[in-house]
Amino acid sequence: MNENSTPEAIRSNPQLNAMRTKICRIGALMYERHLTDAAGGNVSARVGDYVCISPRYAGSKYQWNIQPEQVLVVDMDLNILDGTGEISRESKVHFKLYREFGEHGSSVIHAHARNALVFAAAAQPIPPVLEATQKFGTVPCVEFAPAHGSDLAEHVAGAIRGNEARIRKQAMAVLAPWHGLFVMGKDIDATYDAVERVDENAYILLMAKLLDNNDLLAGPRQGLVDALKRYEH
Numbered sequence: 001m002n003e004n005s006t007p008e009a010i011r012s013n014p015q016l017n018a019m020r021t022k023i024c025r026i027g028a029l030m031y032e033r034h035l036t037d038a039a040g041g042n043v044s045a046r047v048g049d050y051v052c053i054s055p056r057y058a059g060s061k062y063q064w065n066i067q068p069e070q071v072l073v074v075d076m077d078l079n080i081l082d083g084t085g086e087i088s089r090e091s092k093v094h095f096k097l098y099r100e101f102g103e104h105g106s107s108v109i110h111a112h113a114r115n116a117l118v119f120a121a122a123a124q125p126i127p128p129v130l131e132a133t134q135k136f137g138t139v140p141c142v143e144f145a146p147a148h149g150s151d152l153a154e155h156v157a158g159a160i161r162g163n164e165a166r167i168r169k170q171a172m173a174v175l176a177p178w179h180g181l182f183v184m185g186k187d188i189d190a191t192y193d194a195v196e197r198v199d200e201n202a203y204i205l206l207m208a209k210l211l212d213n214n215d216l217l218a219g220p221r222q223g224l225v226d227a228l229k230r231y232e233h
């Protein structure tokens with residue numbers, strides 16, 4: 001441990017403090033907006049030689065109401081330098097992505113996003129259907145691997161390989177079947193934005209199915225017009 005990585009030095013580093021606060025805010029926002037759930041998800045960002053990452057149980061025990069001092073500051077060898085709590089078991093994916101794609105992006109978000117989860121449960125990719133999601137291409141759904149093993153990290157990294165330019169532009173998203181989304185972006189704002197856009201895109205795809213039906217509201221709508229007319233006289 002060098003003199004910059006003592007708990008005192010970590011706690012007086014303004015960039016780390018700002019990022020730990022930001023991670024709390026992003027986690028709370030994701031939970032509030034159904035972009036993740038109490039069962040899981042995690043938010044991380046690299047600051048210099050360190051990674052700030054939300055702790056294990058952020059959802060299940062804290063309902064994403066976590067404080068900056070709970071956000072872990074971890075070195076690339078996964079030593080916890082500061083922060084209360086344990087490291088999430090899903091953090092393996094985050095560190096794999098930082099090791100392999102760290103020159104392209106500095107933030108990773110794993111999210112159990114409600115609409116994207118429908119695609120995850122169906123093990124189907126998410127094609128872009130909005131101008132705002134074209135840059136992500138079709139979000140691939142990778143081969144299954146249990147949530148806490150190293151195979152999942154390998155599958156997610158495998159889907160990102162060759163798509164590094166998407167991270168540099170904004171972000172690259174990958175679906176883990178029966179599980180959720182993994183997104184790596186150029187910075188934490190871009191990554192959060194991508195999570196929201198991909199989930200919104202998934203919502204649009206699901207809602208668009210309703211347009212396949214005949215106009216179910218045509219009768220009631222005419223009824224309203226007729227009723228209003230009767231009251232005009």
Ligand SMILES: [Zn+2]
Nearest residue numbers: 040041090180
């Ligand atoms: Zn998860």
